[in-house]
Structure formats: C-alpha cells, structure tokens
Amino acid sequence: MNVPQINFFEALKIALPDYQNLAQSVAEVLEISTNEAYKKIRATSSLSLPQLIKLSDYFGVPFSYQPRQLPVVSFNYLSINREKPDMLDYLKDLLENLKLIQQRKDKHILITTDDIPIFHFFKYPELTCFKLFFWADNSSLKFDTSAISEEIIHVSQELNRIYLEIPSTEIWAKDTIHGTIEQVRYAFEAGHISDKTLAGKIVEQIRYCLTDMNMYASAAKKTIDPAHSFNWYNCDVLGSIAYLIEFKENMVCYNRFNTFNYLRTDDQFYCAQTRDWMQGLIKKSVSFSGQGEKHRNKFLYNAFSACDHLIEEMGRA
Incomplete structure (x- = not known):
C-alpha cells in the first residue's frame, strides 16, 4: 500500500472547502478522468512526480516523505525582507490565513504568548502603527503615523474583526503586557517619538486593549455570539510564542x-x-475567565498602573 500517497490525498481533502469534491478537483488539475482520479486517491494508481508537484503547488499542500521514518517535521513560512519589510504583504498573508480558519465549521485557536496577541491591538490605529514601526526596526527614523497607509489600517482592523469571531484560548505570561509598555518607553526615550500627546495616546490604547480583554474574559466570549468563546489564562513561565489551530479533522x-x-x-x-x-500549561495556570475575577483584577490593576506610570514619566520629560 502506498501510504505516503494516501496520506497526501488525506491532507488535500482536509485543505479543500466542504463544498468541493476531491476527485473532481484532482481530475481537473491533472486533466484526467474522474475515475482515474479515484484510483489515484485510493493509491491503486501511482502519482507521477510531475503530477505530485502539480497537485502540491495548486492546492498549497506539501508532500512529506520520511525515509526509514526519520523524525522530520516540515515547516513553511512567509519570508520578510528585514532591510525593507513590506508590512502590507505580511498583514495580507495573515488575513488570508485567518479567513481560511474562520471558514471552517469546527475551529479553535490556542495561544501561548509573552506579548499581547497581535490581533488585539489591530483594533487601534496608533497602537497598530507603533507596533509595526517597532517591529520593522526603524531605529534611525522618527515615528510618524502618516507613514502607515490607510490600506494597512483597514487590513489590520479586518484581522481584529475576524479574530473576535473565532473561538480562542490565550495563555499569557506574567510579564506579557510589559513588553509593549517597555517598547513605548524605549521609543520615547530614544527620541523616535517626540510628540508627548501621540505617545500618551499609544499608551492609552494599550489600556483600551486590556479593557477589551477584561470584557471578553468576564463574559467568556469575544462578541455577543456565545459561539465566539474566549478563555484567558496566566502562566508564570512560557517557553515560546505559539498559535495552535484546532479543527475537527x-x-x-x-x-x-x-x-x-x-x-x-x-x-x-x-x-x-x-x-x-x-x-499542561493550562493546568499550571491561573484562570482569568468567568469566575477568575480576583486574579484577573489584580493582573489588570498592575498593568494599568504600569501604563499610568509611563504616562507620568513622559509628562515630566
């Protein structure tokens, strides 16, 4: 039995929308009959290398072969030019991926992070502009919101809207909020932000993000729709920033x-x-959702205090 070929077609089936027939799609791409396509899917007829490449390219599904079952994992990634990063392309790629997730019937996003998940601050234009500026490592430039196009703002806010409609669980590290606060402090002290009003507005929008989080957590949902569930946890130590998308299949x-x-x-x-x-991390975490009001309020109090302290520092500078 050609197990790798069968597994490849299983991956193709999962990648296809529910309304799309696998055999018909394969037949169209390979320009063969539907009957022959079924033989390929059942592995009673072998795929040629050109056919394999054609299907993999068309559907965006990699073919994985592991000789002697070596423990190999294949990854792909969006390559960003760090010398001159194209943030619009980056955001559009995120949007395309998030839309594909949203279209699936059964989905859930599980996140571990030591920074505010990017989808939350995309709701706020100045905060979005600042984070993109800081990520792009524009260390020799002044921060100016006019450098961010209206299209970037539109795509960012669409990302936020879609994320709110996907059930999710977020596990934040103890110092998750402080990373963004320290970025603003650094940018202000280094002279990248010279406008105190703008700097204060960015910090205020961090507060708005946290207020949103409090609302989501207390209701255990991100919108008025109960299907858009939300669970929030705090863990003292996290090993990495990871997003796990769970589907039924x-x-x-x-x-x-x-x-x-x-x-x-x-x-x-x-x-x-x-x-x-x-x-395992969830078992070691403190829940901020639903009945976790006491722990959530303590976390938010410390975060709001850090924001207020930074605003006062910048005001005295």
Missing part, C-alpha cells in the same frame, strides 16, 4: 520567530505534542 501550528515571522506546520504528531504541552 486536524491541527495546524504556527511558531513565532524573529519578532513577526512565523513557521507553519500541519504535521499532526508535532501539533499533538504542542497541544499536550499547552494543555
């Missing part, structure tokens, strides 16, 4: 690296290990 994992890049894999063994690790 499979999982996909995204690992952040180099600030804003990410590695993506749909290797199910790797994803299962990541899920088990995340579930």
